[in-house]
Amino acid sequence: MHNEGLGSWLIRRLEKSGPKVAVIHGDDALTYRQLHERSARLAGALASAGVRPRDRVALLGENSPAFLETLFAVGMVGAVLVPLNTRLAVPEIRYQLEDSGAKLLIHDETLTGLAEPASRELPDLLRWAVGGSTSGGTPALDSVIAAADPWTEDVPVSLDDLAVILYTSGTTGRPKGACLTHGNFTWNCFNVLVDYDLSVDEVSLMISPMFHVASLGMGVLPALLKGATLVLESKFDPARVLRLIEKHRVTWLSGVPTTFQMLCEHPDWETRDISSLRQLTCGGSAVPMRVLEAYENRGLAFTANYGMTETSPGATTLPAARSRDKAGSSGLPHFFTDVRVVDAGGHRAQPGATGEILISGPNVIAQYWNRPDAAGSFEGQWFHSGDLGYLDEDGYLFVADRIKDMIISGGENIYPAEIEAVIQELPEVAAVAVVGVVDEKWGEVPHAVVVPRDGAQLTAEKVQEHLAGRLARYKVPKTLSLVPDMPRTASGKIRKNVLREQATR
Known part of the structure; x- marks a missing residue:
């Protein structure tokens, strides 16, 4: 195939896993074959609407099969996906639509109150709605898919081509669009599959939003690359998550310390059957000791990780077996990633000495979208994270804080x-x-x-x-x-x- 990117994954997976369930969402389930068929029809619809290679397609939606269909359809035609944070305000969404130059916005019907005013001053922007009926001139995505011919072309897409623009949280100033290539995501998946003991029969429950890189890069894409099954949740509810683990025999759960804390503190924690769980991955910050102990009491341990949007997102991982003796550490660099700590002069810091964390590897982005002023974040092969930390004598990373914090x-x-x-x-x-x-x-x-x-x-x-x-x-x-x-x-x-x-x- 000429398409080496994400858009080729479903057809490559088709012969291996066609009848297997790929996605569960509520009472609905899609096999890999059905996911491919719907994505191919959506790709045909995108092309008919004038979306060409390197055009940007924005997506404003919660976790659902439509998110994945859009991701893969955009990849099939060689375009670029721009996932938007559903918690943003109208001016913030408008800025990202304008900055990315999006040609089409696909949004949940329930988010029309954000999508419509954000796109009102962009007369050339097309809009399709997920989960609704065609009304008010906004086509319903299901109708668009049903009416389209499946995409059959093999568009040349290299690993160096842009796949996704993900805007950083913008805690200071305007958010920056991180340019993640097909290669960035692919190599990040390799890191996950090498460093985590994932199997083809994995059932992964995604409780974090897929418009965030941690969910997309560390959970969704590795699972689909492996041929596993995803259970998608639009909102996090501890009681429901515990029920879903029991119902679907979930094996893999990822999240941040807060979500894991809310689960183990819920009244249903002791009575729900979570014996199917075998992978717990946690990022964002260290797991509090009492939360660690609550899971250990049920025979479970955490694999911690550290990363950011610009690293697709994995940089380091701490194996579950070291969660005690290396408590507080973010672990060792991922297999295909390098990490170093430098002092104020840019020299490699001694073990135990705090400095800025630099990251290098094929999973690290090379630039921001339309932001030449941010070129200082990149120095040769190294990305300046803006985080402070140190490496111990064994090479394990301990993150201290953001430089600005x-x-x-x-x-x-x-x-x-x-x-x-x-x-x-x-x-x-x-x-x-x-x-x-x-x-x-x-x-x-x-x-x-x-x-x-x-x-x-x-x-x-x-x-x-x-x-x-x-x-x-x-x-x-x-x-x-x-x-x-x-x-x-x-x-x-x-x-x-x-x-x-x-x-x-």
Whole structure:
């Protein structure tokens, strides 16, 4: 085949796994053959609508088969997918549509309230709706697929060609569009399949949104490349997730510490049958010890990972067998990826010395979309992550914090993640974030924001008492807020820029 990219995966998988169930969503199931047939018809519809190689097709939707059909159909015609975060506001969606130059927007009908006003000032942008009937001039995707002829052409697509533009969360300034190639995703999948013990009979439950790179790159694509089965959930609900694990005999679950914590703290945790689980992968931050122990008590262990949009997203992984003796570590570099830590002068840091984390490999992007001003993030083969960390004597990576999140107080460098880990030891704490706030004397001081667990009796005084003697005095937060919830991105990461703004009001 001339198409070496994602668009060729379904036809390559067809002969091997045609009748096998590829996707389960609610009460619906699609085999690999059905997924291919619908994707091929959608590709034909895209071509008929004027979508050509390298054109951009935007997608605004929750986890569903339509997301996968669009992904593979776009790849078949050699175009580029632009997944949009469903939690964005109208101006943010409009900016990404304009910046990417999208020719078509496919969106869930339930998200018309976002899609319609965001595209109103883009008269040349076509719109198709998922899950609705054709009305108001917006064609329904099912009708579009049913009326189209299947795509049969073999468009030349190389691994170096652009596959997806994923916009970063934009916690400071305008978000940047990371240009992920077919090769970036393919090599990331190789890393997952080499470093994780995945099998063809895997049943993977996707509880994180596929418009986020962690779900798409670390879960969805490796599973489909392997010929496994995906169970897609549009929204995260702990009780429902536990039921689905039992119902579908789920073997592989991935998420962030918050989702795993919510599962093990749910009243159904002890009564649901989760004995089918054998793979737990967690990213975003270290798993709190009490959560680790809750899963260990049920015979389970975590594989931790570290990465970002720009690395498709895997950079390092910590095997489950090392979750105890290397607690807090993000692990070793993935098989086809290299990681180093450098000091302020750009020289390789000594073991244990904190510096910026640099990443290299075929899974790392080479550029941002329309952002020549961001070229400084790339230096030869190395991508500057903007994260701080260190490598221990065995080469295991420990991530300290984002460079922008580091607090400089009276000349001392303070890493919020260190403080957060100690506060998280308290069983009454559901979530915590530490940010720097302006101080007339010290320049900056730490401020802690804590979410108590439901029903817990937690006070600021109790947190301060817990920190006393465990941290240097200059690291102990000078102020603390107890809040009912945290502002988060779609991937579950705490939006510290919002917390900083709230703390300074």
